Amino acid sequence: MSSLEGYRGEIRELLELAGVDIGDEIELIVNGERYRGILISRYELAEPGYIVIKLSNGYNIGIRVKGRVEVKKLSGVGKPIFKPPARPRHITGLPKVVVIGTGGTIASRIDYRTGGVRPVLTADDLLSIIPELSTIADLDATILFSVFSEDMTPTDWSSIAIKVDEYIKKGVEGVVIAHGTDTMGYSAAALSFALQKPPIPLVFVGAQRSSDRPSSDSAINLMAAVKVAGHAPFAEVCVAMHYWHSDDVIAIHRGTRVRKQHTSSRDAFKSINCEPIAFYRDGEIQINRGDLNPRGSGEYIFNPKFSDKAMLLKFYPGMSPDIIEAIWSRGYRGFIIEGTGLGHVARKLIPILEKIIKDGVFVGMTSQCYYGRINMRVYSTGRDLLKIGVTPLDDMLPETAYVKLSWALAQSTDVDEVRRMMLTNMAGEIGERSRPSEAKTI
Amino acid sequence: MMVDYKEVGLRVGLEVHRQLDTKCKLFCSCPTESKDFGREIVFTRWLREAQSELGEVDPAALFEAKKRRKIVYHTDDKSTCLVEMDEEPPHDLNPEAIEVALTAAILMNSNPVDEIHVMRKIVIDGSNTTGFQRTCIIAIGGWIETLGKKIPIQTICLEEDAARIIEQKKGEIHYDLRRLGVPLIEISTAPVIESPREAYEVAKYIGRLLRATGKVKRGLGTVRQDLNVSIKDGALIEIKGVQELDLIPRVIELEVVRQLHLLKIKDELMKRGVSEEEIRSQPIVDLTEIFADTNSKIVKKKIVEGGRVLALKLPKFGGLLGLEAAPKIRLGAEFAGRARAWAEVEGIFHTDELPGYGITSQEVSEIFKKMNSSSIDAVVLVVDEEDRAREALERIRERAIEALYGVPSETRAARPDGTTIYMRPRPGAARMYPETDIPPYPVKPDYLERLKKNLPPTLDEVAERLVEKYGLSKQVINELIDMERAELFEKIIQETNVQSTVVASILTEHVKSLKRDGVRVEELRDEHFLEFFKLVSEGRVAKEAAPDILRWVSENPNRNVSEAIEALGIRTVSLDELEDKVNRLIELNKEVVQKNPGKAISIIMGELMKEYRGKIDGAKLHSIVSSKVYGQTN
Structure with a gap:
């Protein structure tokens, strides 16, 4: 029954012997x-x-x-009784939006007695903590599972996709998926392929500062996400996170084009090789680009399966062909390579790549440069890689390419069909135009 | 009013905060003082408190939450990094700061904790980007002894200094972020201080002990004293932010006057038989109509902007709101403080002060008539946007009810004149939870032993050393120490060849006399003095120019001494020009020079000083003149 979290060995025994637990009032006499x-x-x-x-x-x-x-127990733990403030008055006529929790804490409460932070689990709790949400949408909330985002797997992507599809069929007008930020970009890409041209917006949201802090970015990000889910004219899989250090603008990124670019800052998420599709500012949505899937387009395709036989490989100087050989021998059916520059790897890897491609393995090339498009025709190494059948993946993000390949491998066993899918722009993952970079003043 | 502090049961506890002069901030590697600024950064935030597990509402937190304001931070990328911006987790506790705090703890006979745990103390007014202040207990208990009395120390804490308010507007507050994260030591004494003078002495003594560590910042804004003041039958009032030591007695005296005044009002209200019920049942009435053609500028302006005049009758309060115990100490001022803090309203009036502010006696009779009252009552009027005016009057109603019970316990802010103003309710039990981003910091016994063996000299020891080294009187040296200029004094002596007596007298006497003249000498920084003495040392300015230059720099604290010389037109004189002039004066006074060289020297000096005062050192001039004069006679 005793938890005594963090105490080990003799001290734990001492505390157990005294019959005390975390949260008890104790008297301790040391010498x-x-x-x-x-x-x-x-x-x-x-x-x-x-x-x-x-x-x-x-x-x-x-x-x-x-x-x-000497340890003495003075009094036991008073069980915290939470009296939630009344749920704000229901406003009729607002769109129905569901918030699906997958991990991390969208909102939480602090037990100041022990310092414990407890996540908020129900829609009522959520509304009592961020009452503004009740003016944006008719909100429902559910917890699908609670995993750290680094522990997410392609199977979890499928589970999220299936859950979202259920809500789409129930007729909600928008879905918000609360997600840990570390791999949120991958999951957003996964849903972009699993639920193509959805009838409603599917918005991922997270926080870079945990929700137990007064400065958490969670509330404002969530408000933006709920607003987009319930009111945006476009129905895209997207990510709603801070645009900069300020709390005033939230960027809405396309799910296939977004990457976490900073370890800790609120503006960690950036659209790569393109601009955010929209912004949220002063409670309103500002559309930033035109080629968006409208709500209720009627072209919805649901394919929630993902394969776990895809591999994302970052090339580095000195990489040995043995590595590729070893992975291949474990039954992997597709590789996305993060090559150098325009899409290269060391020449000594060419024979092993040729061997596995001949064996029916898909090999796609992306770049480890943060920005830009690959082009394998400029240098001879690139041309040689093309010759042996490496598929150039244009300006697709390596992470998105990996997710897409996991999805494609689950759709077909025919490598030519997989290649065709990889080269087809399905969810805005391939861009035709490359943007000049922002002007920098010195 | 003479007050017998023993009789009124005065009890004061001090919280002395002082910035540490460490190389880096408490939780990151930013400098604690940046010399030059980098690229300007301005960003906005909102704060909201995570709810307590118990669902209880903390009065201080509710106060800030109700006032939810947009927070705008101003900084630059050389003074702050992502840590202060709350965009990166804090780095480990700064060991240099811990060492200073532990040294202070040893000097105050306090017991260092075995393991330091950093806590997050919820503060959502925006002064911390995180919404909490990081703070930790370094030592518990202990005592200091001054004026023959032992003053127990309760705790010694180390915390991060907060951002500095630049500007407050309706719904918006601006902060300078650069100060956030500077290590701050906090010494809390037990509430055993029994007189305003004693509080001053204790604060001064703590200041001296802290300065003995050699690692505390000096000058404007580096020290802040909070005072916890209570009297018998009064209440515990927390007064924040007394910056100057000299102000402490005044603040306490006025606080006692304020509490006694409120107790007197309570007795009077009792005598008049005012009940809580009666106050509660008063309606808030819209009196805008009365002021349709008013001559009162403020009322007119607010009505034109769409505001309303709302009024609340306070039955049998007539005459009590305007009753003044000391300047600014009136019940009316208490009401206004509450209303301003909670509802951010400007136009607050009460019938005790009317007619006035352009409101005519006819309008006053209308007010009484409409409110169904007479001069035995008081009517409070607020003119502003309707919602805010209503909120303001509800707060005033609440405060009026509190008047029936004496002194409400609250947090007040000190003003430069020693009066205080309502700031917020007293917080409930501190809302603290562990800072999980920072591991506990063990304080090992052998490390403490080492610190104890290597304690810095006390300021008395420092004084003795300085007396011996520079041959100055103990009084002058102590003055330098008390004015926090001893370190600067030594630096100047090391870096220039100006005589120590001259340096000491300018740093003490000159500065004090400027202060007496109302010059803001606290604006003078070490760099200013150092530059001045360097220029004196190089013969580029005379020491006599000190008062003019220091006065100018005090008024233009962001400029330097060279600029002062330029602006004041203090021209330096070349030796050639000077000799030329002396020769001509000797020629003119030929006879006297021959007959009475001593008299000649004073005549010539008199002439020269008329022209060159402040431009050349008098002693130097004297030696030139006398050598020339005697050169003529021999």
Whole structure:
């Protein structure tokens, strides 16, 4: 029954013996020095040998446990009773939007007693914390699963796709998918292929600052996502995240064109090789480009299957052909290579690539440059790679190419059909024009 | 009014905050003081508090939440990085800052904690980009002894300094982000201080102890004192942000006057038989009609802008709102402070001060008539947008009810004249939770032992050393120390060849006399003095020019001494020109020179000083003149 999170060894035994648990008010006497406070869980990476208590002034301190130690329980945990504020008044005539949770915490509450952060799980809770949402849409919320985004797999993409399709069939007017940010770009690409030309907007949203902080970007990103889901005239799979460091503009990126470009900043997500499709500012949507799938286009195609036999390989100087050989021998049926520059790998890899292509493996080329389009006809290495059957993937993002290949391999076992799919622009993943970069003032 | 502080049961606790002079900020590698600024960055944010698990509402947090404002931060990319912008997790605790704090703790006989845990203290007014201030306890308990009394220390904390407010507009607040993250030490004493003077002495003593670490910042804005003041039957009032030591006694005196005044009003209200029920049941009435043709400019302006005049009757409060215990200490001022802070309204009037502000006695009679009241009552009027005016009056109603019970406990801000103004309600139990981005920091016993063995000299020891080294009186040296110029003094002596007595007298006497004249000497920075003495040392300006130059720089703190010399037209004199002039004066006074060289020297000096005062050092001039005069006689 005792959790005693983070405490190990002798100290854990000491606490267990005293019958205390996290959140209990305890008295601790170490070599005659008396401390009183609430027992707090121990930080996982911290040194052992300390007990952490919260003093009556709210501060935590760590007490070294050495010599004569006595622990006494003064009072037990008072179970927190949460009295949620009343749900805001229902406004009729708003579009129905569902928020699907997949991981991370869109909204949370803090237990100031123990410092614990608890995620918000229901639509009512969500509305009580971000009441503005009730003026944007008639909101429903559901938790599909709760995984760290780095743990997501192609199977999870399928599960999300199936869940979203269910809601589309139920007739909601927009879907918001709350997602951890690390692999949100991959999942957005995955849904772009699984649910092509959807009848309603499917909007991914995340936060770069966790929702327990007053400065979290979660609320405003979510407001933008719900607005786009419920009101945008376009029905695209997209990502709604901060445009810059400010809270005033949210960029709406196309799901196949977006990448997390910064480890921590609010504006981590950028549209690559194109501009965001829209912006959200002052509660309104501003469309930024024309070639968008309109709501209810009637061309919806649902194909939620993904294969786990695709591979994304970053070329680096000195890469050995053995690596490709080893992966191939594990039964992988398709490779996306992140090559150098215009789409190259070392010449010594050409024989092994030729061998696997002959074996029916799909090999597609993208660039590890952050921006630009590949062209394999400019240099001889590129031409040689084309000759052996490497497929050039234009300006497609390597991550998107990998997701698309996972999807294509699940649609067909015929490599020619897979190649045809990879070269067909299905969800805006291939751009025809390359944009000049922004002017920089020095 | 003479107050017997023992009798009123005055109790004061101090929280002394002081910036540490470390190389880097507390949680990142940005400088604590940037010399030049980089590319300008302006960004906007909104803050909202995550709800507590208990669903309870903290009064201070609610106050800020109700005022949800757009927050605009101004900074540059040399002074701040993504950490201050809340765009990157904090780096590890700055060990240099911990060392200074632990040294201070040892000097105050406080017990360092075994392991430091950084906490997040919720503050959503925008002063921290994160919405919380990072703070940690470094040591618990301890005491200092001054004026023969032991003052217990409660805690010693290390925290990040907050961003500085630049501007507040309706619905918008602007901050300068550069200060955010500068390490700040906070010393809290027990509330055992019993007089305004004692509070001053304790604060001064703590300041001296902190300065002994040699690692605290000096000058404007580096020190802030918060005072917790209470009297018998009054309430605990938290007064924030007293910057100057000299202001502490005044703030406390006025706070005692304010609390006594509120207690007197309470007694009077009791005598008049005012009840809470009566106040609560008063309707808010729209009186805009009365002012259709008003001559009051402010009322007219607000009505033209679409505002309404709303009024609330406070039964039997007549005369009490305008009653003044000391300048600005009136119940009316309390009401206005509340209304301004919560509803951001400008036009607040009450019948105790009317007719006035262009409101005529006829309009006043109309007000009383419409409100069904007489001069035994008070009517408060707010003219603004209807919603805000209503909110303001509800806050005033609440404050009026509190008047029946004496002194409401609240957080107030100190103003430069020593009065205070309502800031926000007192927060409930501090809303703190662990800063999980920063691992706990163990304080090892052997490290503490090392610190204890290598304690810096106390300021008394420093004073002794300086007296011995520079041959100045103990009084002058102590003055330099108290004025926080001792470090600067030594630097000037090292870097220039100006006499120590001259340096000391300019740093102390001259500065004090300028201050007496109302010059803002706190604007003078070390660089200013250093540049001045370097120029004196190079003979490019005379030490006599000090008052003029320092005065000018105080008024133009962003300019330097060379610019002051230029602006004041202080021309330096070449030696050739000077000799020429002296020769001519000797020629003119030939007779006297021969008969009475001493008298000749003073005549010639008198002439020269008329022309060259402040442009050349008097002593130097004297030596030139006398050598020339005596050269003539021999």
